[in-house]
Amino acid sequence: MNQNVVKVETSSTATFLEHEAIAKLHHAFYGFSPDFYAAETHSPHACLGVIGSGGTVANITALWCARNAALGPRGDFPGVERSGLHRALRHYGYEDAVIIGSENMHYSFVKAADILGIGTDGLVRIPVRPDFSVEYANVEFVLAR
Numbered sequence: 001m002n003q004n005v006v007k008v009e010t011s012s013t014a015t016f017l018e019h020e021a022i023a024k025l026h027h028a029f030y031g032f033s034p035d036f037y038a039a040e041t042h043s044p045h046a047c048l049g050v051i052g053s054g055g056t057v058a059n060i061t062a063l064w065c066a067r068n069a070a071l072g073p074r075g076d077f078p079g080v081e082r083s084g085l086h087r088a089l090r091h092y093g094y095e096d097a098v099i100i101g102s103e104n105m106h107y108s109f110v111k112a113a114d115i116l117g118i119g120t121d122g123l124v125r126i127p128v129r130p131d132f133s134v135e136y137a138n139v140e141f142v143l144a145r
Helices: 012-030 034-040 055-070 085-092 108-115 137-144
Strands: 099-102 123-126
Touching: 012 034, 055 108, 099 108, 108 123
Parallel strands: 099 123
Antiparallel strands: none
8 A cells, every 4th residue: 555654655555545534624613515526636736724733733834834825935035944033023024923822722733933033032912801802902912021
């Protein structure tokens, strides 16, 4: 079955099954049309999701994707992946980058902030109410500090 899952070329069966499972989960959450899933599930140009080994890998991967999408290639700029965080922020006219989340955010966000070059001081923790909801007015207050 040739299942070294390091890349698609060496794991055709596992990759097929992974794409099918992700498409089922995607459909459960988003409910797009059958035509969408027929076209996108196995397309090499689409990604409906990623399977990770746990919460830490999932959070780091999600933040990595968000950082790269926000600071990606445009025009002559090759993007954060090639140029690094400092040059990307400067190119887009930003002074800094932060990760905003509730004070109950998973400990993996500390690792993610470090790995992605944002730094652990770049974690902005918003207080939560006793029912664990976030009071949105606190976001501006915390960011102003």
